[in-house]
Amino acid sequence: MDRKILLDKIDIPGIRSFGVFQNAGGYSAVEKALTTMSPEEVVEEVKLSGLRGRGGAGFPTGMKWSFLDRKSGKPRYLICNADESEPGTFKDRFLMEKIPHLLIEGMICSCYALGVNTGYIYVRGEYKYIIGILNEAIREAHANGFLGKDILRTGYDLELHVHSGAGAYICGEETAQIESLEGKRGNPRIKPPFPAVVGLYGCPTVVNNVETLANIGFIVNHGGGEYAGYGVGKSTGTKLISACGNINNPGVYEIEFGLSVREFLYSDKYCGGIKGGKALKAVIPGGSSVPILPAHLILQTASGEERLMTYESLADGGFVSGSMLGSGGFIVFDEEACIVRNTWNLARFYHHESCGQCSPCREGTGWMESVLHRLEHGKGRQKDIDLLVSIAGKIEGNTICPLGDAAAWPVASAIRHFRQEFEAHVEAAVCPVSQIH
Amino acid sequence: MSDREIIRPVREKEGTNVTFSPAVLEKIEKIKGRYPAGREKSALLPILHIAQEELGGYLSVDVMDYVASLLHIQPIEVYEVATFYTQYYLDPVGRHVIEVCRTGPCAICGGERISAYLAKKLNINPGETTSDGLFTLKEVECLGACGSAPVMQVNTQFYEFLTEEKIDQILEELRAQGNEDKPEKSKWIEKFF
Numbered sequence: 338m339d340r341k342i343l344l345d346k347i348d349i350p351g352i353r354s355f356g357v358f359q360n361a362g363g364y365s366a367v368e369k370a371l372t373t374m375s376p377e378e379v380v381e382e383v384k385l386s387g388l389r390g391r392g393g394a395g396f397p398t399g400m401k402w403s404f405l406d407r408k409s410g411k412p413r414y415l416i417c418n419a420d421e422s423e424p425g426t427f428k429d430r431f432l433m434e435k436i437p438h439l440l441i442e443g444m445i446c447s448c449y450a451l452g453v454n455t456g457y458i459y460v461r462g463e464y465k466y467i468i469g470i471l472n473e474a475i476r477e478a479h480a481n482g483f484l485g486k487d488i489l490r491t492g493y494d495l496e497l498h499v500h501s502g503a504g505a506y507i508c509g510e511e512t513a514q515i516e517s518l519e520g521k522r523g524n525p526r527i528k529p530p531f532p533a534v535v536g537l538y539g540c541p542t543v544v545n546n547v548e549t550l551a552n553i554g555f556i557v558n559h560g561g562g563e564y565a566g567y568g569v570g571k572s573t574g575t576k577l578i579s580a581c582g583n584i585n586n587p588g589v590y591e592i593e594f595g596l597s598v599r600e601f602l603y604s605d606k607y608c609g610g611i612k613g614g615k616a617l618k619a620v621i622p623g624g625s626s627v628p629i630l631p632a633h634l635i636l637q638t639a640s641g642e643e644r645l646m647t648y649e650s651l652a653d654g655g656f657v658s659g660s661m662l663g664s665g666g667f668i669v670f671d672e673e674a675c676i677v678r679n680t681w682n683l684a685r686f687y688h689h690e691s692c693g694q695c696s697p698c699r700e701g702t703g704w705m706e707s708v709l710h711r712l713e714h715g716k717g718r719q720k721d722i723d724l725l726v727s728i729a730g731k732i733e734g735n736t737i738c739p740l741g742d743a744a745a746w747p748v749a750s751a752i753r754h755f756r757q758e759f760e761a762h763v764e765a766a767v768c769p770v771s772q773i774h
Numbered sequence: 775m776s777d778r779e780i781i782r783p784v785r786e787k788e789g790t791n792v793t794f795s796p797a798v799l800e801k802i803e804k805i806k807g808r809y810p811a812g813r814e815k816s817a818l819l820p821i822l823h824i825a826q827e828e829l830g831g832y833l834s835v836d837v838m839d840y841v842a843s844l845l846h847i848q849p850i851e852v853y854e855v856a857t858f859y860t861q862y863y864l865d866p867v868g869r870h871v872i873e874v875c876r877t878g879p880c881a882i883c884g885g886e887r888i889s890a891y892l893a894k895k896l897n898i899n900p901g902e903t904t905s906d907g908l909f910t911l912k913e914v915e916c917l918g919a920c921g922s923a924p925v926m927q928v929n930t931q932f933y934e935f936l937t938e939e940k941i942d943q944i945l946e947e948l949r950a951q952g953n954e955d956k957p958e959k960s961k962w963i964e965k966f967f
């Protein structure tokens with residue numbers, strides 16, 4: 338369970354540069370795809386691989402690609418989503434910083450498969466130094482004939498451009514990202530129409546996450562069948578997990594799907610256990626938007642099975658006793674962390690980041706923040722707890738984009754699993770859990 | 775307000791003289807060229823970053839109007855964008871803007887204490903600027919560096935695994951730089967845009 342696809346070469350000195358990357362086998366996928374495969378064959382291999390989007394939703398990439406409208410007669414676009422703003426998530430940054438050409442190689446193969454001649458990488462504005470690294474990688478790829486006109490004398494033309502965001506979590510949502518790339522506020526669009534039909538500049542567009550696209554080179558080189566041999570069941574391949582919070586070894590790890598949560602959390606190869614030898618209290622396994630699980634439910638499912646790092650196992654039990662793999666942002670809380678305080682903190686985040694288009698989200702996130710604030714600061718009432726559940730329920734499913742759900746789930750799940758802690762805050766009229774302060 | 779008033783230009787531009795240098799203007803043409811003909815408005819976000827850096831550290835109305843004129847769009851199209859994104863500052867800021875992360879993963883790793891320490895050291899509240907004009911302190915949401923919590927960003931530089939001692943040292947270094955532009959400043963635009 339520790340085979341690697343993405344990070345196997347990151348320890349090679351100088352791998353960030355084109356020359357070293359190419360000597361280590363890099364860009365062979367571009368040569369293979371462009372000179373020996375048709376675009377449709379590349380799409381077929383991606384379908385066969387079972388690769389699912391790594392941006393959070395886990396939608397099958399090959400299927401998304403096959404929805405792209407190829408008959409409109411309009412230009413088509415690929416946007417690489419490098420907005421990475423989901424709290425707890427920092428894997429794309431790591432990948433782009435360490436081995437940027439893996440993304441460029443994957444994007445060239447993907448653009449070729451999709452019949453795209455212009456691609457954009459939308460990078461969150463805070464990652465300026467990453468923009469510098471990507472610009473340099475694109476310049477090198479150009480200078481070596483892998484971008485520009487008539488790539489490898491195949492007649493295929495492609496330009497890639499880096500575009501900088503400016504601080505807005507919502508611009509990670511694909512239609513908000515398209516708006517933002519058009520030079521507007523990041524207000525998500527109503528779907529349908531989906532970007533595959535009406536996307537950037539009204540043209541058919543695919544939006545994929547950095548990590549998703551970085552997998553394409555391997556799939557082209559080795560075939561979708563070999564890729565599907567990694568992982569278990571419908572969780573094929575590997576996943577970058579960014580681990581943070583109260584653990585000994587925070588960082589980015591590439592795991593093969595199927596590793597147990599217990600091993601990931603306690604093995605020295607990964608998180609290395611809870612910092613300071615304290616007890617585990619809870620984990621948010623897939624970025625701040627997914628439900629929080631208490632210690633006993635993160636290590637085992639409700640039916641007593643070992644919980645695995647896969648899409649299916651993390652979701653086992655639905656919202657009653659499960660969570661989601663999401664973006665792979667694995668946030669660990671030790672016994673001293675205050676769940677109420679953290680829930681208030683995240684509610685404040687979603688309130689701050691709501692674009693304001695939909696009333697349930699704009700108003701509801703504000704209400705959740707202020708009710709949680711008073712609970713955490715000892716001014717709450719018992720009925721506030723049910724009030725929060727009710728607000729969360731009224732946001733969920735009632736908004737244009739899933740930010741509303743992303744704001745509701747952390748609150749609803751924290752109360753579901755830690756209601757006593759909320760009640761204790763009311764009874765004590767003060768935060769009874771020792772934390773930072 | 776009568777209709778006549780509504781359609782009047784938002785602001786008289788007489789007397790303002792914000793302009794980019796020829797070198798920056800050349801770069802801006804290059805950035806516009808990344809987007810299809812007729813879609814140059816796409817360059818708005820990158821150009822606003824550059825305008826903020828080059829033309830006084832924040833986006834005054836004059837600067838926004840100037841950017842609108844470069845892209846042949848209405849000033850309101852710039853205002854609505856500038857007010858949406860948190861990295862654009864609408865008020866003057868200090869020489870160094872310290873953006874300290876306040877979100878969950880940092881908070882459970884001591885981020886709140888770090889933020890409070892910064893405020894105490896600088897003797898200002900988040901959102902304020904020191905009286906010598908050197909520092910503005912801002913609390914921001916997750917910077918995508920939660921594995922190195924607590925984290926802050928100053929200008930474009932990340933500072934990670936923060937401790938009180940580290941902050942003392944960083945503030946001292948930034949103070950020593952004073953109001954001088956860093957030598958790498960000239961390369962800033964070329965590298966990042």
Ligand SMILES: Cc1cc2nc3c(=O)[nH]c(=O)nc-3n(C[C@H](O)[C@H](O)[C@H](O)COP(=O)(O)O)c2cc1C
Pocket residue numbers: 389390391392393394395396398418419420421422423506507508509510511512544545546547549550738739740743
């Ligand atoms: C509020 C919100 C924020 C999102 N942020 C990101 C992000 O930062 N990065 C990302 O890749 N996807 C993000 N997504 C998911 C994208 O909408 C989209 O599903 C994804 O980029 C598709 O790529 P994939 O299929 O390769 O995962 C976000 C979605 C929502 C609703």
Ligand code: FES
Pocket residue numbers: 424425426875876877878879880881915916917918919920921923925
């Ligand atoms: S929470 Fe601070 S960098 Fe992510």
